[in-house]
Amino acid sequence: MSKTLFLPSTPLDLQAMRAPRYTSYPTALQFCEEVGPTDAIEALRASNDDLVPAPLSLYLHVPFCRSNCFYCGCTRTVTRNQTIMSTYAARLCDELVQRAENLDRDRRTVQVHFGGGTPNHLPDADLERIVGTIRQHYRVVSAVDASLEVDPRLVQANQPAFWRRLGFNRISIGVQDVDPRVQRLINRIQPSEMVAATVDACRDAGFASINFDLVYGLPGQTLDSINATMDFVEQQRPDRVAAFGYAHLPERLPAQRAINRAWLPDPQARFRMRNYIESxxxxxxxxxxxxxxxxxxxxxxxxxxxxxxxxxxxxxYTTHAGCDIIGFGVSSISRVGRVFAQNTKALDDYASALERHEWPIERGYRQSDEDRLRERVIMGLMCHRPVDLVNLSRHYQLDAEELFADALDNLHAIAPRTRPLTSCHDGVLEVTEAGRPYLRLIAAQFDAYLNTTPSKSSLAV
Ligand code: SF4
Known part of the structure; x- marks a missing residue:
């Protein structure tokens, strides 16, 4: 089933509208309680019997932060209580051990990622204990990608070397914007010198890759503040940069209520900021x-x-295709074969499920053949890769060109003839250079679950 999603009249309208980020298809909005721990454990056990079992990617969610950044949409708890954090770390270790019981010992772990929240808010001893549990119960390959998200405001001079000794080789630093005024408005004061010191310490410690996260569309942000941020990025020259657009959703995210909508740049300014960062x-x-x-x-x-x-x-985005992903910690999402499963977001429920020796899954989803086909199209487009609809039709025994006839028509209709967002020749669909800023909206045309009459407030660029 395809359909007309929406037909904005100009590229700016497109940019102002919102669509999912598609880190999965279907998105977590489709997850339901009918798919739970039993399905996930069955999928995990079945994956052991695959001819060549998929490698493992482990995601560990640390939901604690020292203070609240007003723009943030992550699942987190603001605390400085070390007992709460150490207790949670012990539960993470329990979960790692319990999941390992469902996995053949020879499954290779190629990626480990600690996200949050603020993983470097955990006491060092707890981080060390969690990493030790991973090493004891999982077969971690020597070339593992092991990454840690860090808040530079909490980094001690000797910590990057400690993280390297634990085996982390990638670091991701939240930079957002270097302007003090913007930082005040988002409640995240971090002088550039502090971030630069973290970068230097990580380089000295021998990290293979440093990532900066930037955010545009923040309160008080202007092209001048973005200009200063980009000067800083050029000086520091991180290996990777992610530039996210801020989504203002105060109805859903109470911390954002501290941000006055009038302080936000308008859609035109946002669009210019995004383009300026890119250029x-x-x-x-x-x-x-x-x-x-x-x-x-x-x-x-x-x-x-x-x-x-x-x-x-x-x-x-990741270099590790075809992994089974196992999420640990509150709100984390696992994906094994066709089954998605999300852990509970409540700390108490999480702990009590683990005490009962249960996978603390709250909801999940099992993909159909059509979901898989749509996922291949959407992820191909999001990765800016040619998508061969003929091959996909053959593989899934579904006529992709017929299934997506309306979507393809929409894509022609929403862009000027001289600057098409996509091209489709001999059944191969591609996003053009002009289409790159609109990847989410292009991908959304192939989403069977998205509301056919979305409102501007329900979708996000
Ligand atoms: S942006 Fe990071 S440090 Fe700030 S509240 Fe969100 S998760 Fe915590």
């Missing part, structure tokens, strides 16, 4: 990757993009 990064030698990522040509993400092996999952 500065490209001029500085970065490769633009998919929706919102940039990488130096020496970085594996840029190489995967060039080779057409880029992949997208719950952590965003």
């Amino acid at each position: 500065r990064l490209i001029a500085a030698g970065y490769v633009a990757i998919g929706l919102d990522h940039f990488a130096l040509p020496t970085d594996t993400l840029a190489q995967a993009f060039a080779e057409g092996t880029l992949h997208r999952n719950f952590q965003g």
